[in-house]
Amino acid sequence: MTSATQHVNIAAYKFVTLDNLEELRPQYQALCNELGLKGTVLLTPEGINMFVSGPRSHIDQYLAWVRSDARLADLEWKESYSVEQSHRRMLVKIKKEIITMRMPLIKPELGRAPAVDAKTLKRWLDQGHDDEGVPVVMMETRNAFEVDVGTFNNTLDYRIEKFSEFPEVVAEHKDELAGKTVVTFCTGGIRCEKAAIHMKNIGYERVYQLEGGILKYFEEVGGEHYTGDCFVFDYRTALNPKLEPTETKQCFACRAVVTPRQQLSPEYVPGVSCPHCVGGKEKAANSAAASPAL
Structure with missing residues (x-):
């Protein structure tokens, strides 16, 4: 790590039943404070979501502790780097959902929608269709102001103001997408995971979620087929395809x-x-x- 990349910023989530939130919250807060980490950890009955920043050794120690919980032993994360920590303070919160959708029957822990990895998606976009020759359509699940910072080329953007609007909007456009392969995406994978499950539930036949979201796509294949930057919810505001603050x-x-x-x-x-x-x-x-x- 160079002098210009002194802090590691991790983004991670997992859908898994967590039933001891009141016990977990002070444990997470105490360890993060002890290690001098900054960011946000959301603990919910349906799983965990986190954006945490700090020195490499402290982040490694934190992740080892998190994964010592058998329910989170296979937790995966994405990394970016910055001179300053990506957040100003450390918050550990208990919420009802990782991301508010108000669709309680959607339980990613019980089974995900099909996912497409970044390299496969790039190949599909290069050739204009999936491996079965079906046209590919990219679909935004993010809020309008995030989309305005940057998105995939030729993307369906329904200009939603909050994610809880997505189920109704996507149901209205189902017939228009018959015979297409739809790939939902978001910043890090959470929203598109719920979105793709809901779309399967309401009758979309060919729908995938982009594994790891835009940030994973940037990490693995760069910015091809994408215009602009990616909005992130921390002081950096946006990252370019090299995962650098803009x-x-x-x-x-x-x-x-x-x-x-x-x-x-x-x-x-x-x-x-x-x-x-x-x-x-x-x-x-x-x-x-x-x-x-x-």
Whole structure:
């Protein structure tokens, strides 16, 4: 590891029944604090999701401890590197779901939808069809503002604002995708795993999830067939296909993504405002001024 990559940032999840959350939470918090790690760990009845950052030796010690739990012994993770830790503090939370979908019958632990690995997907996209000659369609499961930072070329993007909207939207478009191989994807694999299972449940015949999501695709094959960067939920905001932080930022005030060009605007004041939220306030004020008094 060079001087420019002093911290290891890991992203990992596993769908598995966890029934001792109240016992686990202080254990995770104590070890992470002891090792000086920063990030977020979500503990849920359906499994675990984590984004944790720290020095190599501390991350290795943490992962060894996590995998000492027999339920998590085969936990896999993705890595990227940064000069600073990717998060500002360490939080361990208990939630109802790893990612909120509000579809309690979907239980990835009991059986996953078919998955396609990054190298196979790249080959499919190179040739324009899967190995059986069926046209391949990429489908977003991420929120609209994440998609705007970057996505696969010629992707179906239904502009959802939150993942719980996905089941209804995807059901509305099922007939349009008959005879196609659909590959769902997201940042790290969680959303597309649930999405693909739901799609199988409602009658999609040929649906896959991208194993490990965009980050794994970047790690294994780079950025071919992808335009832009990948939004991540930490201070780095976005990673390029080399898994390096970019100059894209997120506005603290309105949470909108702010491109390098937009950061040149006088309306961009780090931690205070950006062209998105200033423009929104101006539109609201103009609308109110134009509306008749009631």
